[in-house]
Amino acid sequence: MEQRLDPLSEAFEAFTSSLAGILGIGRLEAERLTVKPPREEYGDLGFPLMRYARRLGLDPGEVAARVSRKLEAAGVSWARVEAVGGFLNLRLDAPAAAERVFRLLEGGWAPRPPGTPEPRVVVVEHTSANPIHPLHMGHARNSALGDALARLLEARGHRVNRRFYVNDAGLQAAYVVLGFKLLGLDPREAAGRAGLKPDELVGWVYAATHTLIDAEKVRRSGAPPGELEELAASLARLREREPLPGLFDRLLEAISSMEDPEGEVAGVLRDVEFRREPTASLARRVAEAALEGIRETLARFGVSFDAWDWETDLLWSGRVARILEEARRSRYYTRHKGAEALDIPRIVRELVLPDPEARRRIRLPRGFEVPPLILVRSDGTTLYTTRDIAYTLYKYEAAGADEVINVVGAEQRLPQLQLRLALLGLGYRREALNLTHYDYEMVNLPGRRMRSRRGILVTLDEVLDEAKARAVEEVRARNPGAPREWVEEVAEKIAVGAVRFALVRTSAPRPITFDFDKVLDLRENSGPYLQYTYARTVGILAKHGPIDYRAADPGECGEPQRRGLLVESLRTGLVAAKAADDLAPEDLATHLLGLADRFNSWYQMESVIHDPSEASRECKAALVELVKRALEVGLGLLGIPLTPRM
RNA sequence: GGGCCCGUAGCUCAGCCAGGAUAGAGCGCCGGCCUCCUAAGCCGGUGGUCGGGGGUUCAAAUCCCCCCGGGCCCGCCA
Numbered sequence: 001m002e003q004r005l006d007p008l009s010e011a012f013e014a015f016t017s018s019l020a021g022i023l024g025i026g027r028l029e030a031e032r033l034t035v036k037p038p039r040e041e042y043g044d045l046g047f048p049l050m051r052y053a054r055r056l057g058l059d060p061g062e063v064a065a066r067v068s069r070k071l072e073a074a075g076v077s078w079a080r081v082e083a084v085g086g087f088l089n090l091r092l093d094a095p096a097a098a099e100r101v102f103r104l105l106e107g108g109w110a111p112r113p114p115g116t117p118e119p120r121v122v123v124v125e126h127t128s129a130n131p132i133h134p135l136h137m138g139h140a141r142n143s144a145l146g147d148a149l150a151r152l153l154e155a156r157g158h159r160v161n162r163r164f165y166v167n168d169a170g171l172q173a174a175y176v177v178l179g180f181k182l183l184g185l186d187p188r189e190a191a192g193r194a195g196l197k198p199d200e201l202v203g204w205v206y207a208a209t210h211t212l213i214d215a216e217k218v219r220r221s222g223a224p225p226g227e228l229e230e231l232a233a234s235l236a237r238l239r240e241r242e243p244l245p246g247l248f249d250r251l252l253e254a255i256s257s258m259e260d261p262e263g264e265v266a267g268v269l270r271d272v273e274f275r276r277e278p279t280a281s282l283a284r285r286v287a288e289a290a291l292e293g294i295r296e297t298l299a300r301f302g303v304s305f306d307a308w309d310w311e312t313d314l315l316w317s318g319r320v321a322r323i324l325e326e327a328r329r330s331r332y333y334t335r336h337k338g339a340e341a342l343d344i345p346r347i348v349r350e351l352v353l354p355d356p357e358a359r360r361r362i363r364l365p366r367g368f369e370v371p372p373l374i375l376v377r378s379d380g381t382t383l384y385t386t387r388d389i390a391y392t393l394y395k396y397e398a399a400g401a402d403e404v405i406n407v408v409g410a411e412q413r414l415p416q417l418q419l420r421l422a423l424l425g426l427g428y429r430r431e432a433l434n435l436t437h438y439d440y441e442m443v444n445l446p447g448r449r450m451r452s453r454r455g456i457l458v459t460l461d462e463v464l465d466e467a468k469a470r471a472v473e474e475v476r477a478r479n480p481g482a483p484r485e486w487v488e489e490v491a492e493k494i495a496v497g498a499v500r501f502a503l504v505r506t507s508a509p510r511p512i513t514f515d516f517d518k519v520l521d522l523r524e525n526s527g528p529y530l531q532y533t534y535a536r537t538v539g540i541l542a543k544h545g546p547i548d549y550r551a552a553d554p555g556e557c558g559e560p561q562r563r564g565l566l567v568e569s570l571r572t573g574l575v576a577a578k579a580a581d582d583l584a585p586e587d588l589a590t591h592l593l594g595l596a597d598r599f600n601s602w603y604q605m606e607s608v609i610h611d612p613s614e615a616s617r618e619c620k621a622a623l624v625e626l627v628k629r630a631l632e633v634g635l636g637l638l639g640i641p642l643t644p645r646m
Numbered sequence: 647g648g649g650c651c652c653g654u655a656g657c658u659c660a661g662c663c664a665g666g667a668u669a670g671a672g673c674g675c676c677g678g679c680c681u682c683c684u685a686a687g688c689c690g691g692u693g694g695u696c697g698g699g700g701g702u703u704c705a706a707a708u709c710c711c712c713c714c715g716g717g718c719c720c721g722c723c724a
Contacts, residue, residue: 032664039667048666054704085667130724171723339722368649368720377722384724411718413650441651441717474686494686506659509651511717518658518673521686526672532686540683582663590660593671604679604688624683646686 006104007097008044008570009114011071011079015045015090018070022063023052036571040560043082043089044567050086064088094563098554101566102622106549110629111570113577115157122158123395124150126407127298128165131287132176133203135297136450136457137443137514138409144503144639145440146407147303148585151637156580161399162305165391168287169311170384172210172453174269176202176290177283179209181268182254183247187289194243197461199293201243202286207455208238208251213261234454241455266379273381275316284312297460302496302639307398314390320382323390323426327375332425336372344370344418347425361433362420373418385415389422396431403434405583410439410509438583440508446515458514460499467495467520471528475646493641494528500639501527505589527640530631533596536603537628538644544609544621552622553615561602565623568595569630576637585638592634599627 005013012034020030030047037046049060060083067081067088078096082089126146129139146162154160167173180187183205191201215231239248255261271279291308298304314320327333327342334343348370352358364370375386395404408416416437423432450457471491479487502519506512519526541547557566572591579588608624611617635642 029664037667038661038670042667046667050666050705087667089667167724337722341722365649370649371720374722379722381722383722388724409718409724410651412724414719415724439651444717478684478686510659511652513658515658526686528686529672532684536684536687543683586660590671593660597671600687601689603683604685607683609683645684 004104004107004109005114006109006111006570006573007076007078007092007100008567009573010074011076011090011092012045012574014071014074014076015047015067015079015081018067018074019047019063019088021070022058022066023056025052037087037089040564042084042087043091044079044571045090047088047090048086049083049088053086060086060088092563092567094557094566095554097570098557098566098619098622101570101626102549102552102554105547105622105625105629110633111573111626112633113152113156113573113580116577116581119157119159120402121161121400122153123161123163123399123401123404124153124407125163125165125395125404126150127303128167128408129294130167130170130172131202131290131294132172132206133290133452133455133457134197134199134459134461135294136452136459137445137463138450140301140460140463140499141440141443141503141512142407142409143298143301143303144500145438145508145585147639148504148637149405149407149438149580149583151639152576152580152585152588155633155637156577158580161307161401163307163309163395163399164305166287166291166308166310167384168283169269169272169315169387171265171269172206173283173287174265174272175210175213175453176206177272177279177286178265178268179205179251180282180286181279182209183250187286188292190244191289196243197293197296198289199291199297200459202290202293203452203457204238204241204243204455205251207234207453208242208248209255210453211235211238211455212252212255213265216255216258216261230454234456238455266381269381270379272312273315275312280312300464300492300496301460301500302641309391309394309398311387311391314387314394315382319394320387320390323393324375324382324386326426330426334372336374339374339378340376341372341374342422342425344372344421344425347421351424352421358424358429358433362424363417365417370414370417370421373422385419385422388415388419389426392419392423392435393428393431403436404431405436405438407438407440410441413437413439436583438508441511443503444511444513446513463499463514463516464492464495466516467498468492470520471495471498478646490643490646493643494531494646497527497531497635497640499527501530501589504585504638507584507586528646530592530596530635530640531643532646533599534628534631534635534642535644535646537599537624537631540603540608540624541621541628542644544617544624547621547625548614548618549622551614552618554619556616556619557623561598561605562620562623564598565595565602565627568598569623569626572630572634576634579637588634588637592631592638595627595630595634 016030016034020027034045034047037043053060064081064083078093079090124146127143129135150160150162187202188198191198194201211234242248268279272283332343332347334341352362376382420432420435445458468491471494475487475490498519557563575591576588579585608620
């Protein structure tokens with residue numbers, strides 16, 4: 001299928017490729033250095049020439065002339081190039097560009113990112129919350145980012161495979177399974193009886209079991225006084241919120257009469273890992289129940305997956321055992337603190353330091369001794385990272401992937417680094433070097449610190465419900481007499497848009513303080529603002545009726561505000577492409593806000609449907625259509641729902 | 647003790663990776679705009695020792711070094 005390029009993308013291609021040729025640099029470098037000029041009067045694309053001009057002894061004016069000739073030869077007649085103070089600036093001739101855009105719009109085209117020259121098969125693993133409690137705001141950031149990344153990469157022309165890893169074999173899962181075992185409850189049945197979402201019921205049992213065991217430990221061996229108070233407060237809160245009468249006391253009694261509560265947890269862990277019944281089946285039922293609730297929340301949030309990978313499947317199918325065998329045969333096999341381990345420091349010395357490519361892509365911190373990786377506990381069960389080695393290989397294999405992106409919190413940098421190094425040591429160089437840890441910082445709540453093992457967390461469901469409640473008020477006030485179902489539907493979209501936008505707009509390495517009032521007040525520079533702008537474009541076009549592109553005069557697009565709208569709408573495709581390449585959804589978010597500001601500004605100044613001149617009116621309508629499609633594409637890529645009216 | 651991340655306007659953040667063109671938004675605050683396409687909007691004003699110090703460079707918010715403040719990690723947790 002032939003790719004249809006808009007005038008800006010075509011100019012961008014011709015501009016960067018001719019510069020690459022003239023300066024003797026790579027095409028990619030030329031593309032990277034080409035920026036949006038800081039001031040509109042400079043042009044639509046800018047390139048800093050001074051560093052090359054100086055070195056190559058080139059005269060900027062002459063380079064401009066050469067690039068101009070190249071553009072002409074490439075048939076790009078709607079852009080001109082000039083040298084200004086060491087910069088090479090390209091400026092679209094708005095009327096000529098508009099004429100082409102009108103034809104594209106008529107044919108159903110939208111400003112999507114141009115296809116990548118190097119399509120790959122990419123696995124994006126994200127969210128992967130432990131199946132032991134509801135999704136909280138930290139997971140929500142993971143989902144919002146991971147899903148936006150997947151959408152961007154797909155739009156850029158990669159084949160994307162979205163996977164959720166179900167960590168049902170870890171220590172935390174063992175706590176909740178023990179809780180259900182002691183209570184003799186079936187998770188789904190109990191949730192039904194309590195009238196709760198299954199993940200909420202599971203979350204309560206998890207927090208109660210964990211907290212009671214911690215309290216028991218403290219009671220027996222003593223603990224710092226501060227922690228005692230904290231435990232007592234947590235226990236009181238958990239008791240108060242027990243989902244079914246008597247549950248808390250039953251659990252308390254069972255745990256306080258145990259000889260070695262933590263030993264019991266370890267026992268459950270072994271039973272799950274080695275698939276001993278009935279615990280193994282119970283563990284599955286617990287995880288499945290939690291997952292049912294998690295899936296429901298994710299569906300509401302607009303996030304979907306291609307595959308759900310169970311940690312226990314990796315264990316029970318023998319995949320983890322095979323990796324362990326490989327490790328034992330490896331020259332990097334060692335013992336650390338008496339346990340079976342991989343000699344990571346030696347892998348660094350022998351395989352990373354002498355290998356420049358590995359050095360660059362593994363992202364090894366300077367001067368930091370990475371500790372050995374223990375593979376197996378002394379009771380024979382494996383550790384998370386051991387299973388993750390098997391899982392990573394499985395992801396490559398199952399998807400036929402060239403690249404794997406793990407969306408995982410920044411606090412897991414060390415284990416993710418160890419994972420890459422372990423793969424390298426075991427001979428999986430390609431897999432190690434193409435594994436990206438996309439790390440993001442935490443979501444903080446003002447005044448509160450989330451601790452899911454104590455049941456202190458703000459769930460995504462709660463936040464969405466609150467956002468929706470506020471949106472319902474607003475929508476109702478603005479649309480008196482509107483049917484209730486419609487109000488609900490729109491409010492839900494606004495809620496999802498507000499939360500998702502708040503979570504992708506800030507760059508990942510920056511911690512977010514989730515301020516309810518700011519995110520939910522819906523008036524800030526936010527998702528709903530973009531949704532509102534989109535609804536405006538729809539409203540105008542609905543009143544205007546079908547656009548007569550033949551009657552539209554592209555010459556009307558020369559006026560500065562209109563030409564700005566034209567260029568910035570077109571830029572959406574280029575911005576999305578770069579956001580995909582840089583794994584930076586926030587760049588697209590920033591761009592869309594700028595586009596919306598521009599549109600709203602213009603909207604206030606000029607009327608579309610009341611313009612008496614047909615030539616001018618149709619041109620404006622075409623611009624509105626262009627903005628609408630840009631917002632459609634952009635918001636779609638960020639997973640923000642659209643509503644034609646709000 | 648070591649490693650990593652963050653520090654830009656009163657607040658929330660772009661810009662830093664790939665050094666260059668008068669440091670940008672939004673919120674807040676002050677003052678305006680709805681007989682006219684949705685005022686969840688728009689216009690004008692206010693507001694900055696780019697955490698501090700040194701260095702590299704024709705040029706530093708951006709690169710390097712030191713320091714300060716905050717966060718995370720250094721576990722047979724993940």
